[in-house]
Amino acid sequence: MTVMVEEAVRTLSYREAINEALRLEMRRDPSVILMGEDVTGASQSDDEAHLDAWGGVLGVTKGLVHEFGRQRVRDTPITESGFMGAGVGAAATGLRPVVELMFIGFMGVCLDQIVNQAAKMRYMFGGKAKIPLTVRTMIGAGFRAAAQHSDSIYSTFVHFPGLKVLAPATPADAKGLLAAAIRDDDPVIFCENKVLYDTKGPVPEGEYVIPLGKADVKRAGDDVTIVAISRMVLHALEAAEQLASQGVSAEVVDLRSLAPLDEETVLASIRKTGRLVVVDEDNPRCSVAGDIATLAATQALDYLNAPVKLVTAPHTPVPFSPALEDLYVPSPARIIAAAQATLG
Amino acid sequence: MDISRDRLLWAYERMCLIREFEDRLHADFAAGKIPGFVHLYAGEEAVATGFCAHLRDDDFLTSTHRGHGHCIAKGVDLRAMMAEIYGKATGACKGKGGSMHIADVDKGMLGxxxxxxxxxxxxxxxxxxxxxxxxxxxTVCFFGDGASNQGTTFEGLNLAGVWKLPVIFVCENNGYAETTSPRYSVSGQDIAARARGFGMPSIAIDGLDFFAVYEAAGEAVARARRGEGPTFIEAQTYRYYGHFEGDTIKYRDREEEAHYKSLDCIGRFRTTVIEQELLSQAELDAIAARAREAVADAVRFADASPLPGADDLLTDVYVSYPERELWPFQEVRA
Structure with missing residues (x-):
């Protein structure tokens, strides 16, 4: 159920929308805490001038320490296993922690605590534990940040039972889904695309919660379905606009929630258009894009008028050189070409 | 030693229950009754019992693959534990965790x-x-000499120190990480010394002496309760059985085993409390007999309990999730 109070629409950036969701959830529930590397900055100093020196490496958590204090907004040592595990343990014992894993590429230094502890605890314990943990982490190439700070490897987390995975594309979805993630009683990986932080859009005021597991049709169309994730939704919408000028009506489905996956919305769109393009910035092997193709092949093959087309990053690390990185990220031009190919 | 008669009776009962539970599993595993990997705690009873003697139900424990002793000392139900190890639906974790993942969050036992x-x-x-x-x-965090080398242990010590957390780190140094002695694997040899580098009090104690454990644990728990931060204790102890059941233990000498069994923590406890006339032999014998019966009862319960069924396969993964997505893309299921 989508809850909207005070439905006045104003414009916020993706960064501001995330900050607002954190602020509102921390106000609403004293068991919500926030921790991570430099989520305030300068915790060694009690000087007011140093408090909140960074507010997160890209300023997303700025200001929260002023309202909620250092007890609930905690800078951690740079020890991802230690603080991720502390988030899991705190979640198992009654808090509702939001843990910031600065970049998703850092998953390797805390994966055991996410995969073997957070994700499996409830099952291993026969349903007698709940782990209401939210992990906020940055994805996305485009910052010339090279291979270890630019991944969009959320499919890794989708692979593990026990985790939920979200990847919003718009400020409003970022706000509504982060609120839902924090309120959810299961561990949720919330992927923020850093290239989107300065993008703006309408965001409902006040309490705004989008249920997990619901895709969103961002543009309706009849000729071809373009399923996209995170920033690729923006590229898909740009492609759809250009396709429209060529007389092709493309429907853009924003998955938003990668686990659970909204199979129904995807299948309904395929049944309507008969053609499918999947756009994903993640590496293509064992990916969400591959899952969508599997879904189409197993449950909508009779409706497909053409083979499914994937438009993904190559199966390489993210390159540093701007010349190479710009080739790496799926472009509107590649999406248009793929859509045209499905139309023969 | 400042310990009440009730605590002494409780401690002897817990140690006997652990020993009996593990000895029985050892025999039943050899007889082919127990599936999977089972790691037994026999020999180390004084450590879990000495610490849990100071804990309340709402205090927390984290444990290891060798966790039965911690569970029993924290008060996890014996029948539910045994049924879990048998893979039965009545187990503490409905048969989904087994020996290595027994948990009882309501008792503060975090697995x-x-x-x-x-x-x-x-x-x-x-x-x-x-x-x-x-x-x-x-919170009492039990881990072994093997884990004393893991990065997560150092990260935990650092975080607990930085945030002054009410956590007691207990390294159960039983002489072997699987097959490997800390003489080989622990650089510097002194596990307790490592923790001092994190700015917390740290001592090594005789983990085979219940009273030594009880005293050190009491100070550490009181310190944590007062909000004065973490403590590290290396309890030097010994594992009677192999790393896991089925291990033929070719990596240590029988003379060494005999030496440590001559220092058996339960035997020493008996001797001490009888010599000091704290408890009578008759009381102790009655407790040991009750422990045998309690374990026999747990085995009977586990034997008679039903196995989990196909309906249980997909439950308890999430608090809420669409069930069809737990076995996606396919029509034919088990």
């Missing part, structure tokens, strides 16, 4: 753990919960 070094970060989280809620709950 045995199959990952060496998995516990210290989790213990910090439990400590953080207590600190933020403003309670005086403490």
């Amino acid at each position: 045995a753990n199959g990952i060496v070094g998995g516990g210290p970060p989790l213990a910090c989280g439990a400590g953080l919960s207590a600190k933020i809620k403003g309670t005086d709950q403490v």
Whole structure:
């Protein structure tokens, strides 16, 4: 159920929308805490001038320490296993922690605590534990940040039972889904695309919660379905606009929630258009894009008028050189070409 | 020694229950009754019991793959434990966890753990919960000499020190990480010394002496309850059986085993309390007999319990999730 109070629409950036969701959830529930590397900055100093020196490496958590204090907004040592595990343990014992894993590429230094502890605890314990943990982490190439700070490897987390995975594309979805993630009683990986932080859009005021597991049709169309994730939704919408000028009506489905996956919305769109393009910035092997193709092949093959087309990053690390990185990220031009190919 | 008669009776009962439980599993595993990997705690009873003697139901424990002793000392139900180890639906975890993952969150037992070094970060989280809620709950984090080398242990020690968390780190140094002695694997040889580098009190104690454990644990737990932060204790102990059941133990000498069995923690406890006329032999014998019967009862319960069924396969993964997505893309299921 989508809850909207005070439905006045104003414009916020993706960064501001995330900050607002954190602020509102921390106000609403004293068991919500926030921790991570430099989520305030300068915790060694009690000087007011140093408090909140960074507010997160890209300023997303700025200001929260002023309202909620250092007890609930905690800078951690740079020890991802230690603080991720502390988030899991705190979640198992009654808090509702939001843990910031600065970049998703850092998953390797805390994966055991996410995969073997957070994700499996409830099952291993026969349903007698709940782990209401939210992990906020940055994805996305485009910052010339090279291979270890630019991944969009959320499919890794989708692979593990026990985790939920979200990847919003718009400020409003970022706000509504982060609120839902924090309120959810299961561990949720919330992927923020850093290239989107300065993008703006309408965001409902006040309490705004989008249920997990619901895709969103961002543009309706009849000729071809373009399923996209995170920033690729923006590229898909740009492609759809250009396709429209060529007389092709493309429907853009924003998955938003990668686990659970909204199979129904995807299948309904395929049944309507008969053609499918999947756009994903993640590496293509064992990916969400591959899952969508599997879904189409197993449950909508009779409706497909053409083979499914994937438009993904190559199966390489993210390159540093701007010349190479710009080739790496799926472009509107590649999406248009793929859509045209499905139309023969 | 400042310990009440009731605590002494409780401690002897717990130690006897652990020993009986593990000896019985050893025999039943050899007889082919127990599936999977089973790691037994026999020999180390004084450590779990000496610490849990100071804990309340609302205090927390993190444990290891060798967790039965911690569970029994913390008060997890014996029948539910045995049924879990048998893979039965009536088990503490409905048969989904087994020996390596027995947990009882309501008793503060946050799970045995199959990952060496998995516990210290989790213990910090439990400590953080207590600190933020403003309670005086403490968390005891048990791990072994093997985990004393893991990065997660150092990260946990650092975090607990930085945040002054009410966590007691207990390294059960039983002489072997699987087959490997700390004489080979622990650089510098002194596990307790490592923790001092994190700015917390740290001592090594005779983990085969219940009273030594009880005293050190009491100080550490009181310190944590007062909000004075973490303590590290290396309890030097010995594992009677192999790393897991089925291990033929070719990596240590029988003379060594005999030496440690001559220092048996339960035997020493008996001798001490009888010599000091704290408890009578008749009382102790009655407790031991009751422990035997309690374990026999747990085995009977486990034997008679039903196995889980196909309906249980997909439950308890999430609090809420669409069930069809737990076995996606296919029509034919088990």
